[in-house]
Amino acid sequence: MxxxxxxxxxxxxxxxxxxxxxxxxxxxxxxxxxxxxxxxxxxxxxxxxxxxxxxxxxxxxxxxxxxERYGEREILEQIEAIPCPQQRLPELFHRVAQELRTHQVYAALLKALDHPQVMPVMARVSQRRTDFLNKAYREAGLSAAEAINRARLTYAAYVGFLQLHFTLGIAHLNQKEFDAYVEHTMVTLIPS
Amino acid sequence: MxxxxxxxxxxxxxxxxxxxxxxxxxxxxxxxxxxxxxxxxxxxxxxxxxxxxxxxxxxxxxxxxxxERYGEREILEQIEAIPCPQQRLPELFHRVAQELRTHQVYAALLKALDHPQVMPVMARVSQRRTDFLNKAYREAGLSAAEAINRARLTYAAYVGFLQLHFTLGIAHLNQKEFDAYVEHTMVTLIPS
DNA sequence: CGCATACCATACGCGAAAGTATGGTATCGT
DNA sequence: ACGATACCATACTTTCGCGTATGGTATGCG
CATH class of the missing domain: 1.10.10.60 (Homeodomain-like)
Structure with missing residues (x-):
């Protein structure tokens, strides 16, 4: 003991x-x-x-x-608890946009995708999250073919933004600009 | 001599x-x-x-x-040579989707963003390409605010896809699926 | 012909970080 | 009270890859 x-x-x-x-x-x-x-x-x-x-x-x-265990649970569970499927994607975008610590670790691991121990972990996490997005898009009314591609696109945009923002310092946005960017992605990626 | x-x-x-x-x-x-x-x-x-x-x-x-010198030149110059601005974005998407060697190096460098010598190079390249996209979106009719955000979103999606596809093996698409994905991103990200 | 230069091999020094060996101290159970 | 266990310090060995020192060979030039 x-x-x-x-x-x-x-x-x-x-x-x-x-x-x-x-x-x-x-x-x-x-x-x-x-x-x-x-x-x-x-x-x-x-x-x-x-x-x-x-x-x-x-x-x-x-x-x-x-x-990997404790990093995801919270958000995804909260999102799944939302009754109306149409509301889940907007809420997900907003919530994700407010995290910080989690993203810092995630961004740090993305920079180290070289490492043989890091890669499989990231692969699992990314796969789960993409699946989650896929489901959400289906529930939001997209067809199977559209949903899977939109999920890939959305998650790719998320991953890429972390690189550009945190690691590369491109898009060094202040709060106002960041909010505008998030709003833009939502309009562009979430089906009305 | x-x-x-x-x-x-x-x-x-x-x-x-x-x-x-x-x-x-x-x-x-x-x-x-x-x-x-x-x-x-x-x-x-x-x-x-x-x-x-x-x-x-x-x-x-x-x-x-x-x-950094020889990797970009070709494509960007070819795109800028296209007379009709509306046609540039679709052509850019298609051309980029066909490269391979360039993307392999780019993906490898993305995995090594940790390295202090790699980071500034990637920052410069990413900045230039984002600027290029920004200009293209403006020429395609988007407003200044929309163009800049759409450029960020597009380039982030590009970067993220390289990670998911090459490095992580998520979205291990065959040619048909890949084409469908590219088509989906074009429909979603290029203004009609 | 012969030397200088360009290119390469071999052998060594060296520092940083991982891992090992061993011993010290505090705390807990009985 | 006292021995066992958990936790930590110190000193050492090993490994690995960078960089250096130095000498060897070939080729072009005067």
């Missing part, structure tokens, strides 16, 4: 390391995830790390899976 | 290294660009490399700038 009151003091748990790893990834990218650096940031040394994890890859894997 | 008949044989030129670097980047990503590996692939050793380039970064920089 690993239930030994970790709230007590000073001691770090496995989850603490995973959270810290995600934090570091969000800020400095996957490439910057080094064990000595992370340990320093947590005020400890490697000795601590290698007690919790067998290897560096293990930490990355754990952090990614953690993000 | 660096004109010493390099055609002779066996000897490599600076451009040969740059091309080989781009080839390797297209296939295995920026992270795999190591000098010893590249040298092996060219049938020589490091000794040769460090005669042509002072450092590994220098090669990457040269390869990136080379790609």
């Amino acid at each position: 690993k239930q030994h009151h970790k709230l007590a003091r000073g001691h770090l748990s496995t989850e603490d390391w995973e959270e810290a790893a995600l934090e570091l990834i969000a800020n400095q990218g996957v490439g910057a995830l080094a064990v000595e650096a992370l340990a320093r940031q947590l005020g400890v040394t490697k000795g601590s790390f290698y007690w919790h994890f067998s290897t560096r890859q293990a930490l990355l894997q754990a952090a990614l899976e953690r993000w | 660096k004109q010493h008949h390099k055609l002779a044989r066996g000897h490599l030129s600076t451009e040969d290294w740059e091309e080989a670097a781009l080839e390797l980047i297209a296939n295995q990503g920026v992270g795999a660009l190591a000098v010893e590996a590249l040298a092996r692939q060219l049938g020589v050793t490091k000794g040769s490399f460090y005669w042509h380039f002072s450092t590994r970064q220098a090669l990457l920089q040269a390869a990136l700038e080379r790609w």
Whole structure:
């Protein structure tokens, strides 16, 4: 039973390391995830790390899976709870447009799609979200053929925007411009 | 005068290294660009490399700038040569949809947006292309506000699709499905 | 003919980060 | 009270890829 009151003091748990790893990834990218650096940031040394994890890859894997589990749930469930199908897509666009932290991690992982451990996670997440969009578009009245393509287009636009906005600094929009952009995408991509 | 008949044989030129670097980047990503590996692939050793380039970064920089110079020119110039502005956007979509090699490099660089040398190059390229799209949309009749947002949306969709298709293997479309997708994006994103 | 230049091979130095070995301290259960 | 367990520090070894040093060969030029 690993239930030994970790709230007590000073001691770090496995989850603490995973959270810290995600934090570091969000800020400095996957490439910057080094064990000595992370340990320093947590005020400890490697000795601590290698007690919790067998290897560096293990930490990355754990952090990614953690993000994959807890990163989506909320929004998608809230959207599915909306009774009127016609209202789901607009609400989804709005909600997504307000997140930040989640997008930071997502953008950081997109930049690191090179990494063999990151790629499959992103593939799964993207597949699920595209499926979700597909369903939403069908419910909004599009045909099967239209819905799947529109879902791909929409999600591609989302992914691409993260790159352009966060990583590349293109479209460095202020709040007003950003709102206008979101409005434009909704008008363009959501069937009336 | 660096004109010493390099055609002779066996000897490599600076451009040969740059091309080989781009080839390797297209296939295995920026992270795999190591000098010893590249040298092996060219049938020589490091000794040769460090005669042509002072450092590994220098090669990457040269390869990136080379790609930046020669990668775009063709298509954009061809599009601008089209007399009727209304026809430019459809033609652009079609032409882009047929490229391959260019997209492979572009996708590989997108995966490596982490890298400090890659990022500014991609930022410049993306900015120019977005500007180009913006102009095209204006000529197609959109208002200034609409054109800029539609340009962002279109280019974001392009970037995102490369990620989903090439890197993540989502939307693993065959030719027929791909054509249908392109057609859908044109109908959705190009003003009638 | 012979030297200079261009191109390449071989062998080594070196720094950064991963992983290992080992020992120290605090806390908890009994 | 005391031993076991959980957590962490320190010092070390290993690996990998960059860069350097230096010497070898071929080709064009005077």
